[in-house]
Amino acid sequence: MAAKYEYKLYDQPAWCPGCGNYMIRTALKQALEELGLEPHQVVISSGIGQAAKMPHYINVNGFNGLHGRALPPAIGIKLANKDLKVIAESGDGDTYGEGGNHFIHTIRYNIDIAHFVHDNQIYGLTKGQASPTTAMGQHTTLQFDGVKAEPVNPIALALTMGAGFVARGFSGDTPHLADLMKQAIMYDGYALVDILQPCVVWNKVNTYAWYKQRVYRLRDDYDYTDKHAAMEKAAEFGDRIPIGVIYKIQKQSYSGRFDFIKDGPPLVDRKLNPKDAEKLMRQFV
Amino acid sequence: MEYNVLIGGEAGQGMDTLSGLLEKTLKRCGFYVFTNNDFMSRIRGGHNFNQVRFSDKPLYTYSPCIDVIFALNEETIHLHDSKLKSGGMIICDDDIAKDEDIMHLPLIEASREIQDKRVYTTAGLGAILKLFGLPLDIAESVIKDQFSDKIARTNIEAVKAGYDMTDTRYPLKTAKDDNIIINGNQAVAMGAIAAGCTFYCAYPMTPSSGVLTFMASKSDEMGIMVHQVEDEVAALNMALGASYAGVRAMTGSSGGGFALMVEALSLAGMIETPVVVIDVQRPAPATGFPTRTEQADLRFLIHAGHGEFPRMIIALRDPEDAFYQTARAFNIAEKYQIPVLLMSDEYLSDCDVTIKPFDFDRIKIERHISGPEAVDKDGYRRFKITESGVSPRILPGKAEGQAVLVDSDEHDEWGHITESAETRVAMTDKRMRKMEGLAGEIEEPWPIGREDPENLIVCWGSVYGAVREAVETLMDEGISVGALVFGDIWPFPAKKLTAMYPKVKKLIDIEQNATAQLDGIIREEALIRCSHKILKYDGRAFSGEEIYNRLKEEVL
Numbered sequence: 001m002a003a004k005y006e007y008k009l010y011d012q013p014a015w016c017p018g019c020g021n022y023m024i025r026t027a028l029k030q031a032l033e034e035l036g037l038e039p040h041q042v043v044i045s046s047g048i049g050q051a052a053k054m055p056h057y058i059n060v061n062g063f064n065g066l067h068g069r070a071l072p073p074a075i076g077i078k079l080a081n082k083d084l085k086v087i088a089e090s091g092d093g094d095t096y097g098e099g100g101n102h103f104i105h106t107i108r109y110n111i112d113i114a115h116f117v118h119d120n121q122i123y124g125l126t127k128g129q130a131s132p133t134t135a136m137g138q139h140t141t142l143q144f145d146g147v148k149a150e151p152v153n154p155i156a157l158a159l160t161m162g163a164g165f166v167a168r169g170f171s172g173d174t175p176h177l178a179d180l181m182k183q184a185i186m187y188d189g190y191a192l193v194d195i196l197q198p199c200v201v202w203n204k205v206n207t208y209a210w211y212k213q214r215v216y217r218l219r220d221d222y223d224y225t226d227k228h229a230a231m232e233k234a235a236e237f238g239d240r241i242p243i244g245v246i247y248k249i250q251k252q253s254y255s256g257r258f259d260f261i262k263d264g265p266p267l268v269d270r271k272l273n274p275k276d277a278e279k280l281m282r283q284f285v
Numbered sequence: 286m287e288y289n290v291l292i293g294g295e296a297g298q299g300m301d302t303l304s305g306l307l308e309k310t311l312k313r314c315g316f317y318v319f320t321n322n323d324f325m326s327r328i329r330g331g332h333n334f335n336q337v338r339f340s341d342k343p344l345y346t347y348s349p350c351i352d353v354i355f356a357l358n359e360e361t362i363h364l365h366d367s368k369l370k371s372g373g374m375i376i377c378d379d380d381i382a383k384d385e386d387i388m389h390l391p392l393i394e395a396s397r398e399i400q401d402k403r404v405y406t407t408a409g410l411g412a413i414l415k416l417f418g419l420p421l422d423i424a425e426s427v428i429k430d431q432f433s434d435k436i437a438r439t440n441i442e443a444v445k446a447g448y449d450m451t452d453t454r455y456p457l458k459t460a461k462d463d464n465i466i467i468n469g470n471q472a473v474a475m476g477a478i479a480a481g482c483t484f485y486c487a488y489p490m491t492p493s494s495g496v497l498t499f500m501a502s503k504s505d506e507m508g509i510m511v512h513q514v515e516d517e518v519a520a521l522n523m524a525l526g527a528s529y530a531g532v533r534a535m536t537g538s539s540g541g542g543f544a545l546m547v548e549a550l551s552l553a554g555m556i557e558t559p560v561v562v563i564d565v566q567r568p569a570p571a572t573g574f575p576t577r578t579e580q581a582d583l584r585f586l587i588h589a590g591h592g593e594f595p596r597m598i599i600a601l602r603d604p605e606d607a608f609y610q611t612a613r614a615f616n617i618a619e620k621y622q623i624p625v626l627l628m629s630d631e632y633l634s635d636c637d638v639t640i641k642p643f644d645f646d647r648i649k650i651e652r653h654i655s656g657p658e659a660v661d662k663d664g665y666r667r668f669k670i671t672e673s674g675v676s677p678r679i680l681p682g683k684a685e686g687q688a689v690l691v692d693s694d695e696h697d698e699w700g701h702i703t704e705s706a707e708t709r710v711a712m713t714d715k716r717m718r719k720m721e722g723l724a725g726e727i728e729e730p731w732p733i734g735r736e737d738p739e740n741l742i743v744c745w746g747s748v749y750g751a752v753r754e755a756v757e758t759l760m761d762e763g764i765s766v767g768a769l770v771f772g773d774i775w776p777f778p779a780k781k782l783t784a785m786y787p788k789v790k791k792l793i794d795i796e797q798n799a800t801a802q803l804d805g806i807i808r809e810e811a812l813i814r815c816s817h818k819i820l821k822y823d824g825r826a827f828s829g830e831e832i833y834n835r836l837k838e839e840v841l
Binding site: 004007010014038039040041043045048053055056059060061062063064065066069071072073074075076077079080081083084101102104105258259260261264267268270272273274275276277278280281284285 | 465466467471475478479480481483484486503504505506507508510512514515516518519520522523524525526527528529530531532533534548549552556612642643645646648649650680681682683684685686687688689690691692693694699700701702
C-alpha cells in the first residue's frame with residue numbers, strides 16, 4: 001500500500017484489534033492510490049467516535065471536528081476550495097443520531113463530497129449503547145431490556161431525500177469497498193457509502209460472521225438508476241443484505257449552481273481588494 | 286433646526302417603504318437623518334411605526350418628541366398624539382379622521398385617480414415634503430432609483446398630487462449632501478465584504494437577518510458564497526470548515542442562534558481557526574422580544590463555549606464603527622487564529638443613519654498565512670509551540686505533498702490526538718498566550734464630554750448615540766460630565782478608565798440590561814465599582830432625552 005498515506009509516527013491506531021476500521025482504512029488508501037490523489041489534495045472531515053479518528057491514521061488533510069458535525073465543515077471546505085477532494089467520515093451515531101439534521105440537509109444541497117459512514121450498529125467509544133441503527137429489541141449495555149425504538153434505515157432515508165449516489169459497502173470485502181469509495185469520490189455531488197462493519201467488543205449480534213452470512217454483492221445487471229429497485233434493495237436488511245451501488249444518477253451539484261464557483265477560480269485563490277466593495281456604496285447615496 | 290416625522294399604521298401598510306423614500310429624500314436635501322423603527326413580530330396587522338428625525342446637525346439617536354405624524358390608521362393618532370410637540374401636526378387621509386385640527390387630505394382618492402392604490406402613502410410623502418418646502422425633483426430621483434420604471438411613474442404622479450394638496454408650514458433650506466444613509470446590519474455586511482469575506486452562512490433570525498440578506502443580495506456581483514444553513518450548529522461548523530480551507534468566513538445570528546453555535550465556538554478555540562461571528566442581540570431569555578432591543582448577551586459571549594480559550598469581543602457603536610470594526614475583526618481573527626465576536630443589537634441593526642461615506646483606503650487585508658516554508662524537517666506542525674502562541678498557518682492543498690491536520694481533541698504540535706499531561710499544559714498555555722498579544726491590540730473606549738469629569742458615564746455598544754446626546758445637553762448646562770463608550774470589550778481595556786477614575790465623584794453605568802453586566806466586568810477587570818446604574822430592559826432603546834431625564838432624576 002502506498003507509503004505516502006502513512007503517518008510514520010502515528011501508525012498505531014487506537015482501534016481495538018479486529019476492528020472493521022482497519023479494513024475500511026485499507027480500502028480508503030487503495031481508493032486514493034488508484035485515483036492518483038496526493039495527500040495535500042484530499043481532506044477528511046470527521047466528527048467524534050472511533051470512525052472519526054480516521055484523519056489521524058491516514059496522511060491526508062484532516063479536520064477532526066465535533067461529534068455529529070462531520071458534514072458542515074466538509075461543505076465549508078468544498079465551497080472554499082473546489083479543487084480539494086472532500087470526504088466526510090464518521091460513525092452511525094455521529095451521522096444518523098447527533099448529526100441527523102446535517103445528514104438530511106447535506107443531501108438537499110447535493111454538495112460534492114463523499115460520505116463514508118462506518119455503520120457498526122452500536123456505540124463503540126461510549127461503550128456499547130444503542131446507536132440509531134441498532135435493531136429493535138437488541139440488548140445493549142444501556143438498553144437492558146432491548147432497544148425500544150426502530151432503527152434508522154440510512155439507505156432508504158438517503159433515497160427518499162433525493163440523494164443521487166447511495167451505496168452500501170462491507171468492511172469484510174475491501175476490494176469491493178475500495179471500488180465504491182472511488183466511485184463516491186469521483187461522483188459530482190453528495191455520495192453516501194454506508195459501510196457495514198463489526199464492532200468486535202460491543203456488538204455481539206452483528207458480528208463479522210453475521211454479516212458474512214448475509215452480505216452479497218449486487219449483480220452486474222442490477223439497474224442502479226431504477227429508484228423503485230433501489231427502494232426494494234434499501235428494505236432488504238435481514239437474511240440477505242445487498243452491497244454495491246444501490247442508486248446512482250447524475251444531477252447538478254451545489255457548486256455547479258453558482259456561476260462564480262463553477263466558472264471562477266476556487267474562492268480561496270481569489271485576490272482580495274477592499275476597493276472592490278466601493279461600488280456597492282451607490283445604494284446608500 | 287430639527288424635526289421628527291412619525292409614520293404609523295398596521296404591519297403591511299408600507300411604512301418601511303415610505304420612510305425609506307422620505308429619509309433618502311431628506312438626506313439628498315442635505316440633512317442629517319436618523320430613522321428608527323418600532324415593529325411588532327408579525328407580518329400583517331398590529332401597530333408599527335417609523336420615526337424619521339432630521340436636522341442640519343449630525344444626529345446620533347432618535348427622539349420621542351414628534352413634529353409631524355402621518356397616520357395610516359386611526360389607532361396611530363390615538364397612540365402617538367400625546368408625543369406631538371406644540372405646533373406639531375397630524376396628517377392622514379380623509380377616510381381616517383375629519384377633525385378640524387388634523388390635516389386630512391384626499392390621498393386615497395388621488396391614488397384611485399392614478400389607478401394604483403399602493404401609491405397612497407407616496408401621496409403622503411408629497412404632502413410632507415411640501416410642509417417643509419422641499420423640492421420635488423429630489424424625491425423624484427429617489428423614487429426612480431428605488432423602483433422599476435412602471436412603478437416609479439405612478440409613485441411620481443402620487444408624490445406630485447400630495448405636494449399640491451398642502452402649503453409650506455416649516456420652510457427649510459436644502460444643503461449640499463456628501464453623506465450616505467445606512468443601518469448597522471448593512472454596515473457590518475459592507476465591512477465584511479471590504480475585508481474580503483467570501484463566505485457567509487447563517488440561519489435567518491431577527492434582527493440579524495439583515496446581514497444575511499445584504500450579503501445574499503451581493504453574492505453574484507461580488508462572488509460571495511452565501512449559504513442558508515439548516516441550523517446555527519451547522520453555521521459555525523461550516524464557517525470553520527471554510528476558514529480552515531483558507532477563505533475569510535463569517536456567520537451571524539441573534540442570541541438564541543448564537544446559543545446553538547457555542548459548541549463550535551469552543552471548537553474554533555481548540556483548532557485555532559479564525560472566524561468572525563456577529564450576535565445581533567434582542568431581548569431574551571429564550572425567544573424574548575424578537576423585534577426589539579437589548580444588550581444582555583455580554584456575559585454570555587465572554588463565557589460562551591466549554592473550556593478556556595482566547596477570543597476577542599467588539600461591541601459596535603454606530604454604523605460607521607460597525608463598518609471599520611467588522612473589517613478589523615477579520616485581521617485580528619487571522620493574526621491570532623481565534624474567533625472574534627461582534628456585538629450589535631436590534632436598535633443599531635435597524636436604525637438608518639446618515640454618516641460620512643466609508644473610506645476604503647483605510648481597510649487593510651492582513652492574512653497572516655504561511656506557505657510551504659512553514660514545513661520543516663519534522664513535517665508541518667499546525668500547532669507549533671511559539672512564544673506568541675500563534676503557529677504558522679498553511680492552507681490545505683497549498684503545500685505539495687503536505688497534509689494539514691486540525692483536531693478538536695487535545696493534540697500535539699502536529700494536530701494528532703494526545704493524552705500527554707505535558708502536551709496538554711503546553712497547548713493550553715500556548716493558546717492562552719494569545720491573550721497577551723491581544724492585549725496590545727485592544728482599543729480604549731471612546732471618550733465623550735469632559736476629560737476630567739466629576740460624573741463619568743460608562744457604557745458600551747449602541748447606547749453610544751443616546752449617551753452622546755445626553756452628555757452634550759448636560760455640558761451645555763455646565764455640568765461636569767463625560768463618558769467612556771466601550772467598543773473593544775474583551776479583553777477588557779481598563780487603562781483609560783483607571784486613569785480617569787481617581788478624579789471621578791460619581792461613576793454611572795448605563796446599559797440596556799437588567800443586571801448591569803458592564804459594571805460587573807469593570808469590577809472584575811479594573812477593581813472599580815460603579816456608584817450608579819441606569820438600566821433599561823423594556824425592549825425599547827434609550828433616547829438621549831430619557832438618559833438625560835434619568836441622570837437628572839437619579840444621579841445629578
